[in-house]
Amino acid sequence: MHPAPSIILFTTLSGLGFGLLAFLGAGVILPTGLAAFLWFGLGYGLALIGLAASAFHLGHPERALRAFTQWRTSWLSREAVLSAAALLAIAPHAAGLVFWNTPVPVMGAIGAVLCGVTVFATSMIYAQLKTVPRWNHWTTPLVFLLAALTAGALLTGSGYSAQMLLAWLAVAMVLHWILGDGQFARRGSTLGTATGLGLMGRVRQLEPPHTGTNYLLTEMAYVVARRHVRVLRVIALASGCVLPSVLLWSAPYSLLALGIAVLLHLAGMLAQRWLFFAEAEHTVALYYRG
């Protein structure tokens, strides 16, 4: 799948924002006044920038409100509704802390749960697609949820939780890659089943249907070199999980170390998300297989 920068930013930043808001909502830290303004501002900012980035991907962003209507069937619509609900639910808790130095724990807790469910809904937009077997797997929501929680722990400076979550995230990412590598073959779709001609013999494309490229190829038949995949996996794992963990362990009370850990984690997650899209193969590519 084409790794569009708008979607990579959307999933990464909104994950970061909702992870932070979940930790703030759950009351892991209770900043007040200006500090609260900055913490919550960062959470809301990241979540909203992420959501705005996703709008860049739309052909008609001015109609985006319509996406709130089909929550009964569509994960994308559920994601829209849930993210709005999460941001609204946390608001009283945030306002209480900023203006009156008093938390509203009930709303905070509800908001925290909604943040988690929002991230789950985001992951299901991809995990629901049978056409992309690599995504259509339980490791997809696992990686998205753990990534958001890890970001929340890091951004609130919750050292112990961060260490645990970084380790789990690393395991989840590796599982997603290893199990994902065999998913397409396990699903069993080939050019033979795609054309039904596999029953008669070996099938290969003789001529493509068009001389140039088209929407299907640019959007869904992205090919990434294996060599790059290996390098990027190492970068994602090292920068996203291993190095932040080492930093937190070696300088547990240093704000600078925490700041660097957050930036490293962000870079690692961007690499992970790029791979998430670039490595994913769509069944439509079968029709163009030689």
Add this chain to the structure above:
Amino acid sequence: MTSLPEQTERKLGLAIDLDTCVGCHACVISCKGWNTENYGAPLSDTDPYGKDPVGTFLNRVHAYEVTPQDNAPFTVHFPKSCLHCEDAPCVTVCPTGASYKRTEDGIVLVNEDACIGCGLCAWACPYGARELDALAGVMKKCTLCVDRIYNETLPEEDRVPACVRTCPAGARHFGDFADPDSTVSRLSRERGGIELMPELGTRPVNRYLPPRPRDTLQGCAPAPQGDPSTEGLTGFLGWIDRTLSRF
């Protein structure tokens, strides 16, 4: 509404004969023509006369080579458009309700005024039957020429999809698969109509009629191989051979 109807009264669709299709692309052109001049946003082209022409099409014709285990390879031309699936994943993923399946005839359509152009439905379709139009920013797909098949201002013989009307080989058949006596149902039954990617559970309505079995090559001596031999040559040719061999 993007929930799918439990059942549709009719199941309109195409039976495409892979034995007869000659890969002329006439159906591609008539489809593009009709759907650019009539219902909905036109199917745009980008840089059509330049170096890098790209455009939106609702029907595309691939060509494949099939090599059977015990016979010579053969070519199959393979037109591909929306299969109007009964369990259409493209419909349920749509966040706006723009994508829907009609209860009365099973046609899968996009309400272009409600489409935000998110592209998710194109990702959900296994077959590449949906294309986001680069200029209009909305999703385009085969409508089964819904603006022809019920159009009483057209002469009766034109009330079929443009591709079916155009096909010079008679390779495309249009009808109701819910009716066991329709031409398409009968053809599909008799010829063993194929469902594409059944493993994905989309339950397509359209059927592909497989190429009929080819004759097998029999009794042909294998072509001679290696150096031509001069052994056993007699007469004039033998004399030349013997003379030349002396040098």
